[in-house]
Amino acid sequence: MDFNYWATGSIALISVATFSLGFRSSRQANTTQDFLVARRTVRSRRNAAAVSGEYLSAASFLGVAGLILKDGTDALWYPIGFTAGYLALMLFVAAPLRRSGAYTLPDFCEFRLRSAGLRRLAAIFVIFIGMLYMVPQLQGAGLTLQHIIPGVPTQLGAALVAVLVTVNVVSGGMRAITLVQAFQYWVKLFAIAAPAFVLCAVFIGDGGARGLGATGLSEPLPPRFAHGATISVETPVVLSVEAPVRLIAEGTVDGMPAAGETYWSPGTHQVAAGTRLTFAAGDPVPVVRGAVGDNADWLSPASDTDDLLTTYSLIFALFLGTMGLPHVLVRFYTNPDGQAARRTTLHVMLLLGLFYLFPTVMGALSRIYLPELLVTGQTDRAMLQLPMAVVDNVAGEILGAVIAAGAFAAFLSTSSGLLVSVAGVLSTDVFKSRVRDFRLATALAGVLPLVAALLLRPADLSLSVGMSFALAASTFCPVLVLGIWWRKITWVGAAAGMLTGGTLVLTALALTTVSGYTGGWAPWFVQQPGLVTVPLAFLAVIVMSKATQRHIPPETKHIRMRMHAPDRLGLIRDRASGLGGGGAARHALGRHRR
Template identity: 45%
Template sequence: AAGGMRSITFVQAFQYWLKLTALLVPGLFLVLAWQSDGAPSHAFDEPATFREQRVVRVDDTVDLRITAPLAVTVNGTVDGREHDGTEVRLPAGTHRIDGGTRLTFAGGSEVPAAGRGADDALSPSRAESREERPLYATYGLILATFLGTMGLPHVVVRYYTSPHGVAARRTTVAVLGLIGAFYLLPPVYGALGRLYAPELALTGDADAAVLLLPGRMLGGVGGDLLGALVAGGAFAAFLSTASGLTMAVAGVITQDVLPSRGVRHFRLGTVLAMAVPLMASILVGGLPVADAVGLAFAVSASSFCPLLVLGIWWRRLTPPGAAAGMLAGGGSAFLAVAATMAGYPGQGVWYALLAWPALWSVPVGFLTMILVSLATPGRVPAGTPAVLARFHLPEELRTEVSK
């Protein structure tokens, strides 16, 4: 807030390396521990099992799907029956486990598949839709994250600190490589979590694997230190994204909303940029982080992506077309997000379409933008060909043409 946009750029650059270190160093130690454990790579081809006796507390009602009879010690309610530390042999099929029940699994037991119970208004239906239509859910999330990134404010404003186009393009390529290296790590943690912390799939806390694995695989002070490093990297990620977004939104509020553009009004814009998301987070605090990120990217992909792509590459784009496309694509994705957060319609095909809207909302944004622009050809801004030429000509040639 004190140093401005350039300061935030350096802050995010520093925090990237902090986050990479926080995941890479523990990841290397965990892989070495896995190698010293015999590197049972064949375990990835087999059903997940508990390596040792494990007590699992189920906080929310779940349905466990068991493929073979399973003996488990139960403290709580299973299929409507109360048990007080007694061993129960569950036949193959689906069994309802009430919230607050503790299950003790013996070492070597297969980890049952879990689906949320009907009492949960949001995540159960979302989980069921993902399981019923995994291909649609996967491609919906991929499209949203791929296309939504270009519309994120804290990403777009980074180009304000590039001195010229060559530097901006080099930075883009370099950052894509750095991000690609960073995203090699989550599959490593996911694979190790499946082996050493499989009960997280039952409790719905799979994202806690990165914090639990150091203690599970290494233990002692070393595990605690690596876990602390991972936690520090997580907080660096939170602060990096939050600071960049705060600066970007505060700049927009100061430039386009508030009557003056002084430092005092920028500080007021910063307060507003933090207050509104804070209130929204109170309303949707139960939404899983991964789902919330996917939904936000879907809105960005459906609104800013068509605008940026057509605005840079299509000279017939008009202001009415741009506005209509952003409203149609982004608005439909936003309504889908709102319906998903409200738990509507609950399940089935319609819920899957609303839970991962990018596959249809992005085409809606592009199509609306194109059709409205073609219907308003007289609204193409004057000088559009010259502006697009400046976009695409090399810097050296553009300088000569200007002279």
């Protein structure tokens, strides 16, 4: 692909706009409270746009379309789960969490259960979830920049995003990024909606799939190449072949050198990195192992037991994981009161529901126009390559530039929120909660995920983020739900639940990573552990709390009344000096230090 001047210019424009808006807002940030919770003055609609802008990450903007391309109907659970999780958040968590007056998730844990040890454990998991979630954002940025500037290493895009968001957060923390994230939501919505409408119009004008000579999406056949294609395989893949195909292969296939015409029978075939595969127009498309090879099956939900359990586990993790994501919850601390937090959540569901209509459409179009991505397994590139595949002229370049700008807005907004949540915990639980401590924590929190993004092999973006949701659902979700609604929870039970769920998910993550390098042997409950880890975490909290009732805080009735009393009673107050001791005293309102 040639250098795309339009896309390069659009990314530069988004970067400049992000920096300018952040710099403008940072001039009003001068206290620790400004940096952590934007002085708790963000109103519902702006906060909803900011939450949506932060939440729509690389997994949403690039990953969902790629998963629709590869997995079809089953992948729809990603956008459904991403959105539906806010329903549970609105019903059970948003308002009581805001009324607690906490600044961070560890702060809430200490406020509710009066344990400095639990606070430290929560801080560790906040940092780990933030780092795990930020890595795919940086990798997605590298993928996008490499697509528009051929030959540029992926490390450059990751470094660009890391530096830009670190500078913005260092300048003004939460106060600086609130306006930026709200702006970036509308950028992302336009950047995906406008190309989707144009590309659908072109598709219909060309006569649909039959007019292009492609296999219809409802036909019981594998997708076919509408035009001849030469594909370079960059990483080793195992391909599933539904129908026999003759092709030209140059490289290593099934462990043997190949240099000419090759016949593939139905089954699986191993293709080494560096191999070139040439297909003729009308050839059936081999798909990377694990993808859906038949278009009729692509439109039908999974019926295999393992696939069904994987789907249920994914739903569990996404629906409950939203309630435990630190960078999402920290935004609700910025609302003036609990009622505003609930309104924010309702608006977020509307904004997310509108956005997720379009990645689904783009994924379906990619199945017709970009079947070669099913061969390489690089389906996260679908959104970036689709415009030129449909409109191979300057108009396609402009549409691609709009999508690239939206993708970079996704990386910047989500990375900013993650950086604020991790830096807030580091500054209040590791350092002394001064403004300069927040800035030092931001620098540290920006460097570590960048190093990980450069060292780790990129996986499907949505799958990487899915593991972050599973970790959040298995650690913070039980503590928040039971801490808000069950009076008998103790800090011992909460710690047991977090350790049980967190250890199991991290073990699954390690096994999944090893499996990816050694043949993909991991079973469903390792790749998507939420269905197992979340119930076990809840069970651990309940059992250990029942066994340690002497550790119930004596102020539990007053704490619960403060969280559940209507806002008009005026019981909301920010965490004060001495309330719960430990880290709470370090950020007492009115005692901020520069």
